[in-house]
Amino acid sequence: MSNKSDFSTLPAQAVIREVGLRDGLQSIPTRVSTAHKCEWITDAFAAGQREIEVGSFVPPRLLPQMADTAEVLAFARTLPGLKASVLVPNLKGAERAIEGGAHLMILPLSASHAHSLANLRKTPDEVVDEMKRIRAARDAAGSQTLIEGGVGTAFGCTIQGEVKTSEVLRLMQALLDAGADRVSLADTVGYADPHSVRELSEQALKIAGDRFCCGHFHDTRGLALANVYAALEVGVSRFDASLAGIGGCPHAPGASGNAASEDLAFMLQACGVRTGIHIEKLLALRAKVVGWLPGEPTHGALWRAGLPKTAQAATAAH
């Protein structure tokens, strides 16, 4: 045991992008009404959240929970300063995101060929081609909607097992070359560990610099927050998370879901990283949302234990 380094500078601030309304709600059978979704967004905004993924422009027959995405997006756009993003699986979805005036649309790509074929019925390179078409459509429309390429199964895959780092980085570069404004990394199936997160994030930053904008970590094996911390240490400062940890990997039933937004906000603020989030308000919203999801598994630890005595004053100020 030795004192190896005094490296310990974390980013001064970080963004928690709320994905509960998309990644969370799309994974569970309970339908949340459009009115409740808008109430969720209103309360999240009031608690200080400024980036929210409000839904997914997929065919309603595939994900009926997301059928009201256009309406929810329209509502989100009325809140000043809120950046509303949507997931788009293809050009058709992107056209709806552009039409709806989303601030950001995220095109997911799976770095695992097997997962990509099973999930999207396309090879990763066919998704790269779709990115080109989406960029062309965005530019042709004179739209301001940003485009993010989300590289999923970046740390391994339940179907194919290992996913090579070189392939993850190749596809990240290809998405940028195809016109993505920015890229992100997702541990879609909960295979990441802090060491691999640190290493891959460092390499992604070398390729994409500031255009590598977000980490998305599932808590399937309990490591989501450790993974966030590892990414934070190398300078990543935006993370997807889901209130009450809902969502996560549909291939691991019963397993934990996403990083829980409220636990992540607590960790970041305890570490001195500003998030702009009022944690008590977020916990109040969590209780409300859990009430809308009777019988659905929810996660997280902070809601049980409450804030430490030492944090109560500090969090209000952040």
Added chain:
Amino acid sequence: MSNKSDFSTLPAQAVIREVGLRDGLQSIPTRVSTAHKCEWITDAFAAGQREIEVGSFVPPRLLPQMADTAEVLAFARTLPGLKASVLVPNLKGAERAIEGGAHLMILPLSASHAHSLANLRKTPDEVVDEMKRIRAARDAAGSQTLIEGGVGTAFGCTIQGEVKTSEVLRLMQALLDAGADRVSLADTVGYADPHSVRELSEQALKIAGDRFCCGHFHDTRGLALANVYAALEVGVSRFDASLAGIGGCPHAPGASGNAASEDLAFMLQACGVRTGIHIEKLLALRAKVVGWLPGEPTHGALWRAGLPKTAQAATAAH
């Protein structure tokens, strides 16, 4: 966002010290029989665990679950290469640990004066005096039993709130001066975050060097594994953990318990840190122990999700 550093060397190996039989069982009403405790130790040993805290030499009227500690310790000593430790609250307990031939005895000290008085009915400095008496008794007996001073509430306290770093470090130094062979840090109430863990661990290493031997993190607010990772990064390579995460803080009912041994083993091995633990065997033991604790809250994520496809070959080899 920027690529700040390539610091990423973790220790090549780390020890998970199993505390489920002490910290875990003392916190829950269900009594586990002496035979089951010995079976637990046998199976943990077979799964590769080599350091186990087998009990606590406290008055049986206070903790009847620990009344068989001498017997369990005697059994643990029959397993070749197993280091059996016990918790001792005072000289009287230390005398029993010496008599029983424990490899290590741990004297807890609470850096929070308020917590120390409430829990141990002594000031922290009175505990330091007890350390002097214990060291004298150990030396007088010609015993080989090592003495660890465990500095608890090192990251804050539910009663007094803030605990000053300077006070934690002063007491750590005082324990060493009083004759402790080594010292450890405990987040007794789950107030720690990775940043504070990193900072305090670095300072502890400056004071105690290799004699700062262990971190003990509760998962009360979901940060136990992130905290372990932060300590690991600065060179700490021994961690207390409890199978199924049992135990933890009695002041936070319903909250998560200790770091779960099985999840911690997974994280460490996934990060390339050897633990000597066969995770599948540990998961089998977990299922057995959970069966002995009907109705008691248990924790952890790995048991639900299982090992990733990418880890299955690797873990057997560690």
